[in-house]
Amino acid sequence: MWSYALKRGGATAVTLVAASVVIFAFIHLIPGDPIYVLLGDTATPDQVDALRRQLGLDQPIIIQYLRWAAQALSGDLGRSIFFQAPVVSVIADGAETSILLASITMVWVVLIGVPIGTIAAVKHGSWLDQGLSGAAMLMASVPTFWVGLYLILIFAARLGWLPSSGYPSIFEGGIGNLRYLILPSLTLAAPNAALILRLTRASMLDVSREDYVRTARAKGIRPWQVVRRHILRNALLTIVSAFGFTFAALLSEAVVTETVFALPGIGRLVVQSILRRDYPVIQGVILVIVVLYLAINLIVDLSYRLLDPRVELQ
């Protein structure tokens, strides 16, 4: 297991270097320029040149990359052009929101997706299954911005039970600030829970056709024990890998939800930085997201073995 982890770690490092080159090249290939965004529409060519020189953006792209890579290796991702703050602290601030939001969403996803998916699989073909699958389809198809805006309208503007938007850090306002994340996490959970629900149902149906399940039933084991010990446990392998990628996607791709709820998360940070061409932030955030995906990939692979001792890691 440890040699496997080491081998995977090496491959991960190579992927990381390749990714960093691609990220850097692509970002600088997009037309547009932070200088014009910064100075606004009345900037003269002299002013543009002067600022470009001061920010080091007049250097050849290779030099800019090497300089950035060398700094990144020592943990310094540079300074944001627009926030005038170190990229690391800008990302850390966004990461708190994104990690908490993704975690709470995952709780909803697991609480909704797995039990209901199990029920749908056990009762497959019945009206209950049809109804649950139909509801899941609906949840997956409704756009998140629509769900978000309606939740705000009902629970914040009309009923006044929950805050409409924003998220003050729990480190400043205490654990109570998690209430700011209830509506956004429900919004995000809707399509993702539907996905997990359908996945649970499908993989449980697959497993229930296996010979060992028939054998277990023939031995007279109680139906719910067959479902719990034999079907669900084996179906979990597929579901867990979906958990990993859903979590990673929630961290980096919750842009629409973060925008609707004005949350200071990573998704919104990266989109906004692309629009303003804040190169250091885009490079930093994408690098962090790549690292995250690689790490989650690794953890998911390693967790297979814990779930199913038959899986061999090579």
Next chain:
Amino acid sequence: MRSRVGALMRGAAAMIVALFLTAQAHAAGVLREATIGEPPPLDVMLTTADVAAVIGRHIFETLYALDSTYSPRPLLADSDRVDDGGKTIVITLRQGVLFHNGKEMTAADVVASMKRWGQFGARGKLLMGNAVSVEASGKYEVTLKLSAPNGAWKSLIADVNGGLAIYPEEIVGKAGAQPIEQKDYVGTGPYKFKEWRPNRYVEVEKFDRYVPRKEEGDGFAGARVANFDTIRFVPVPDVATRVSGVQAGDYDYAEMISGDLFDELSADKSVHVVRNNAPIFGLFFMNSKEGILKDNYKLRRAIQMALDKSQAQRVAFGPKGLWDAQGSIFPKGSFWYSTAGTEAYSQHDAKKAKELAKEAGYTGTPIRLLVSTNYQAHFDEATVFTRQLAEAGINVQMMVVDWATLLKMRGQSEQWDIYVTHHGFQPDPLLLTFLNPTYPGWWDNPEINALRTELTNSSDQTARKATWDKIQALFYEQVPAMKVGDAYTYDIASPKLKGLNPNGPAFWNVSAK
């Protein structure tokens, strides 16, 4: 097992109850404003971004400020005199004005700020382009010498947006072309910079040692009294969330609400609608430097003749109360309002346009229209006009890019024939971008140059108005840009706020009932 589950359930229930009960009481004296997005650095001298100016206006101040009729009134200045036929301007400063770092503002700070503004400021060249010297002629007196008089000088230094904000000399000295650092956001305003949390908020707090002017507050001019301890500017990019946020009481004020919500919100008792008193206007710039439209005034007139500007504005801004399809560059009621040339503003005559285009030698070559989707109104206007021009046989090819790309591309004359932007209200014609010969569009020929010099060098307002009439007539004859029409943006506020500023979001002199 059962008791463990029970304990877990009880714990979860307790946590949920706690979450609801810890509803944080909002600290007294905090005003929360929902802005349209994250600002660029608040070095207002360098940037013309409105979102930076709205926040920066609370921190930094200018020598003059615009009152509710957009006339400049002294703010940091006390008095002024003009000598040498308008070429020497002597400004006496108010005494006892403190920076947020406790230092008194003197002529040395103003001189240093003026020099940086002239070199790097977004609108600095308009005044300082003709500066021969600027020096402190006393502890509280600044003398600016110009090579030619400038009739608009006071208006040019009366707002922070790309304008001459006064910073301490030592901070100006180390900044240069680069935006000043957050720790150096030191001004003389009624609020001082406290903290900037990326994507969360920018916070300013009351400056206790601020000494307001004696005159009553009027627009941005006169006394500024900070009634709130803190103002928090929160970026809320989604307009529906800004609206719900004010309705829910999470924000006290929200900027830039979309036109389609205007009627509904005007009838909503939980919010107060604040329509800005000065309109913005859409502008379609023609390329005067290169390409098919260069010097071909007839073809440009044909393009303008084909358009129905009301239709574009209805699509872009919604209810009639929010727009006015009128051709004067300045709105009705303004000193600079003029009807010269406006008969050509919105004729919507496809047949005549087609004939005129033919006379101009147009043979159907695609005309490249550069537009961004970041501003929905720009895109809506461009879409309507493209269809109207097609009816007149004028073939327009829309090039849709994002705003950052457009800003760069429009500087490259070979890339486009027309591009779309908009212009904020300005107190003086000299601040209009299309009058600047180096601004993309490059309206630069002997006729306009002569009129521009006449407008700049005269300080007699009646004579300047007569020159402006001639310029507007030339604007419709040569069509360096096409005005779409006046559009009034609006904000919403909590009904408990009193004393809202008619010039836009500025929260000194505002209080909660």
